[in-house]
Structure formats: structure tokens, C-alpha cells
Amino acid sequence: MSGLKVFNTLTSKKEDFVPLKAGKVNLYSCGPTVYDLSHLGHARKEINFDVIQRYLRFSGYDLTYVRNITDIDDKIINRAREIDERTEKLARRFTFTFWKDMDALNVAPPDMEPRATEYIKPMMTFVEELIKKGHAYVSEGDVYFDVLSFKSYGKLRKQSIEDLLHGARDQVRSQSELKEIKKNPVDFALWKSAPQSEMGWESPWGWGRPGWHLECSTMIKHALGVTIDIHGGGEDLIFPHHENEIAQSEALHDGESLAKYWLHNSFVQVDAEKMSKSLGNFQTIQSVLANYSPDTVRLFVLQTHYRSPIEFSADSVEAAKAGTARLLRAARFAKDDDAHSSVRNNGKAHKYLTSNHPCLQSLRDDGEAGDVIRKLHADFVESMDNDFNTPQAISALFAVADLIFSSKDENLAAKYAAGLKAYAGVLGLTLTDTGKMIDSDTGAQLVERLLDLRDAARANKDYKQSDQIRDTLQALGIKVMDVKGGRAQWEKE
Ligand SMILES: [Zn+2]
Structure with missing residues (x-):
């Protein structure tokens, strides 16, 4: 169907993308843990996967995109305790701010957005079945996954169980009490016991709550099935989160693989360090959007390939702002009715532009502008088919902007601009003329x-x-x- 190639973390290779069922793609990416405001690093992950899902749809795939909300976790419980707020309320509050941030960034909602707390029963069943199959064991109200029972553990991170064991033993020497509870230091919790005073659920092993890794494995199984086409997330999730998801799901399903392709985006760095809550060097999405337009933030993110780190600095964002302004000036040449891009659609169902959309087809077939639009299409598709090379796709947009500025023919410029807006829309750039909007x-x-x-x-x-x-x-x-x-x-x- 398409010539798409993707870099698969599982094989460390760029591979032809061949979905499990022709024409159909199931995509899952790990969503936020809702305990605080999201920062630019989160925005990057969501923008990268928003573009991936938009491009898959543009390419004609029938896509189902699922992204979860982690609304029960130690981080949420600890924060709730710190500020004396009900755990559920805190999680709801930050789910809401996440949605607001995503909407502001023109990140389209996923097709399904399961919350961990809606899947507690299926998670318990998942754990019970793992225990039955000899892959998990109960210890003092906790349930652990027995890593040694899953022979291919470490395949995503490319580390053997032996190497992991050495590393883990070194760490555990200082925490000797863990040895008593777990059979093995690399074993991870599927279910954690908790005091009755904390948020939790009654389970066959007593009061407690699920481990983080378990929720994704369970929700993927229920929302999409045993094996999905693409599993994605930030590269910090490769280990242990995704490695553990693989162990749980593949152990339960007798070795059936969890995902065919694993895609991971890189970080946003500040002074060569990852932007993160724990390092305290983060810019919240809200603070960035107070100074820059959503298109500027998106262009800033997409000007770097998703697998390369982005260095955040005032200069680099200012450069993206200048680039956005140039695209916007070029897009103004379009006639109003030429805009069939991904502009917000005020409560209507989200419409995605497909490559064979009649509007795009007629632009490519146009007697006057057809050559330029066909070249834009070819450059855009070639770039995006090459593991979603957005920086190159953006260059193709700027090349058309140059032609618009140098064109002496207003009609021709309008057609070029219509093409520019449409293909920019596949990257989620709205090119909305905010200069003419007033609050x-x-x-x-x-x-x-x-x-x-x-x-x-x-x-x-x-x-x-x-x-x-x-x-x-x-x-x-x-x-x-x-x-x-x-x-x-x-x-x-
Ligand atoms: Zn996950």
C-alpha cells in the first residue's frame, strides 16, 4: 500500500512497514501519568505520535490509535498526599489539563483512551493467569513477575538476563530487604499491596493496586488484541517499561509477540540533559504556549527527526517562530475556500486528509500548478516514508513557500498555497492566521x-x-x- 519504512527498536533496523492485516493498523502509545502539568518533553512525544498517526491515515491505512491515561500510580498518590488532595481528584484534574494542552497543540484525540482505573478487574485476571502459568508468584501481598521464567527477557533493550542480573545484584546489595520479598532482584511488581488508607482495590492477594507495566499490557489486549502493529513511546520507556510489557504479554500468550514494530522518540534536552520533572529543568506546555503559537511549538518539534534529541534554547524556539511566520505568510496567498487542512473543526468529528482526497487530486492534476504540487507530494511522501523524516518534509514545504513568494501570478500562488496548507496539515500545522484573530x-x-x-x-x-x-x-x-x-x-x- 505504501513504501513506508520505520526504524524498529526491536530489530535495531529500518524495516519495510508491513501491517499484520493488509490496510489495517493498530497503534498504541503510552500516555501520561497524570500527577502534574505536562512539559515540552511530553508535548514532543504526543506531537511525534500525532504526526505518525496522521501520516498513516494520509497513506490510506485504516488506523486505530489507542493511548492510555495512567490515573493510578505511586507518583499520583505521593503528590496527592503532599498537597492533601483526594487521589482520584488530582488524577482527574491533571487528565483535564493534559487534554487542554493537547487540544491547544492540535494533537488529535486518539480513537480510544482507556484509563488504568477502568481496567482493574481485567488486570487482576491477567495476573491470576500469569500465576497459573508459572510466570508470577505472590509474596507478602505483592505479586511479582518471575523474570527468569521468560527466556527472551531483555530483547528490546538488547541485554541478556545475565547482564541484567549482575546490574540488579549490585543495586540490591544496598537494599537487602528486597531480597527477602523477591525471588530475584530483577523481578518486577504486577500487583503492589497497599495500606487500606491508600487508594486501592480488594484483590485475591489483599488490598492493593496494579503495577504500572501491567496496565498497558492489559489495555492493549482488551482494546486491540494479542499482537498489535506498532507500539510507541518515549525512548526512556524502552527499559524497564516496554521490556516488562513484552515479558507479561508474551508470557501470557505463549510467546505470541506483543508488537511487530516498536517506535521510540528521543528527548528534549536542556544543556545536554533530558528535560524532566525530576531534574527540574522543564518548561510546561502552558508556559511555552504563553509565548509561542501552537504551530511554532509543532515546527520546533518536527524540525528534528523524532529519533534525535532536540536541544531546547531560546534561540532554537525563536528560529522555529521565524519559520512558522514564513509559512504563514506564504499560506495567506491561498483563497479561503482552498483550505482543506487539519484546521480545528469545532466539535465536529476529526477529519483527516488522505493522499487520494479529491481536493489534493485536483491540485496535483491542475494544468498550471500541477507540476509544483506533484513535486511537493513526491518530496513529502518520500521524506515521510523514510521513517517519518519530518525535517525533510518541512524543507519541501519551505521550497513551495519560496515559489509562492517569487510567483508573479496571483492565481498560481493561490494554488501553491492551497497545496502548502494541505500538506502542512498532514503534519498537524494549522497555519492559522492568528495575526487576524482578536481575543x-x-x-x-x-x-x-x-x-x-x-x-x-x-x-x-x-x-x-x-x-x-x-x-x-x-x-x-x-x-x-x-x-x-x-x-x-x-x-x-
Ligand atoms: Zn506503557
């Missing part, structure tokens, strides 16, 4: 200034002018109500 405060001030002019006209007994101002406002849905002896009131109808 509600500014709008209210404009109404007040018009009423000042109306007052002045009335003082001069120029009732024609004052009626004109009232009618103009009325036509915009703003009702003006005169008040005897005072300033007129107004309201938006």
Missing part, C-alpha cells in the same frame, strides 16, 4: 470605543451617525441598549 478582551474594548464614538455623535446631534454605529453593532450580533441619562449598555446576543 474577547480586545473585542470588548473595540465595542466600548465604538460606543464612545456614538456618544460623541449623539452629543453633536448627529443621529444618523449614531444610528449607523448601533446598526453596525447589531449586524454583528451586538445589541445596544440605551440608558436614560447614562452610558448605553451592550450585550452579545
